[in-house]
Amino acid sequence: MLVVSTEYSQILAANVAKGLDCPLGGVKFSRFPDGEQYLRLSATDRHMVIVGSIPDADALVQTLLLVDACEGAEITLVVPYMGYARQDKRFNEGEPLSARAIARVLSTGVSRVLTVNIHDRAVLSHFRVPAHDASLAGEIGRYLEKSAFSSPLVLAPDDGAAAFAGQVATVYGWETDHLEKTRISGNEVRMAPRNLEAKGRDVVIVDDIISTGGTLVTAAAMLKEQGARSVSSVCVHGVLAEGAYARLLSGGVREVACSDTLERACSRYSAAGAVVDGIEGCW
Numbered sequence: 001m002l003v004v005s006t007e008y009s010q011i012l013a014a015n016v017a018k019g020l021d022c023p024l025g026g027v028k029f030s031r032f033p034d035g036e037q038y039l040r041l042s043a044t045d046r047h048m049v050i051v052g053s054i055p056d057a058d059a060l061v062q063t064l065l066l067v068d069a070c071e072g073a074e075i076t077l078v079v080p081y082m083g084y085a086r087q088d089k090r091f092n093e094g095e096p097l098s099a100r101a102i103a104r105v106l107s108t109g110v111s112r113v114l115t116v117n118i119h120d121r122a123v124l125s126h127f128r129v130p131a132h133d134a135s136l137a138g139e140i141g142r143y144l145e146k147s148a149f150s151s152p153l154v155l156a157p158d159d160g161a162a163a164f165a166g167q168v169a170t171v172y173g174w175e176t177d178h179l180e181k182t183r184i185s186g187n188e189v190r191m192a193p194r195n196l197e198a199k200g201r202d203v204v205i206v207d208d209i210i211s212t213g214g215t216l217v218t219a220a221a222m223l224k225e226q227g228a229r230s231v232s233s234v235c236v237h238g239v240l241a242e243g244a245y246a247r248l249l250s251g252g253v254r255e256v257a258c259s260d261t262l263e264r265a266c267s268r269y270s271a272a273g274a275v276v277d278g279i280e281g282c283w
């Protein structure tokens with residue numbers, strides 16, 4: 001078995017190779033004068049594990065080129081962050097089902113796909129090969145335990161993320177709840193935990209993705225007003241679009257942490273263990 005990665009998942013791939021106790025292959029990346037991508041593998045094996053997050057179109061092309069370069073091998077494709085997964089419904093007539101389009105393309109030439117906290121597991125049914133999703137809820141729980149949080153209140157930003165927050169909180173038996181939005185007037189909205197009090201608590205909001213951080217900034221301000229001692233945020237995929245990191249910190253969020261599914265300076269815990277377990281245990 002040989003692990004290779006796109007330019008987008010190098011550190012995670014190295015840790016996955018270590019966990020699988022197999023070598024990490026080198027890949028040379030460059031571009032043609034017209035901007036098209038080129039790559040070349042330095043070695044291949046009968047079973048190739050390709051690790052490549054897909055935050056944008058360049059990353060998608062690089063993943064597809066890597067899969068093609070491995071033709072003839074049994075390929076396990078690991079997509080730690082699968083972009084376009086949030087457009088998993090036709091919200092308006094004439095729109096694509098983007099998650100399905102990407103899943104179909106990624107199914108070509110590979111034997112199986114492993115994702116990490118894909119936005120909605122229903123998207124897995126769009127792959128044309130066996131697909132499995134690994135969850136980092138346990139990793140987040142262990143990360144929080146190691147950090148300086150005294151009995152945090154683990155909050156989901158909405159009802160949809162409540163199950164994930166529950167899985168995080170279960171690791172050490174912390175309290176958990178989800179934020180509920182109440183419309184006070186035409187232009188006034190209140191966000192507060194549905195059942196519990198934030199007063200005096202170290203609140204940690206957990207989510208699959210921090211994109212613009214918009215929801216979190218509003219929630220943090222309101223939780224502080226309600227007397228929370230601190231508000232922090234831990235997500236799986238730190239997309240951090242439109243200056244989200246600075247926006248969150250300047251908006252009073254104590255800490256923003258994410259995993260290495262997208263390699264960021266605030267990647268504080270790794271998806272490697274869950275990816276290794278997924279590769280070893282699911283097929």
Ligand code: R5P
Pocket residue numbers: 157161207208209210211212213214215216
């Ligand atoms: C939405 O369904 C996701 O789980 C995240 O809550 C969302 O992507 C976060 O977006 P933003 O950071 O832009 O508020």
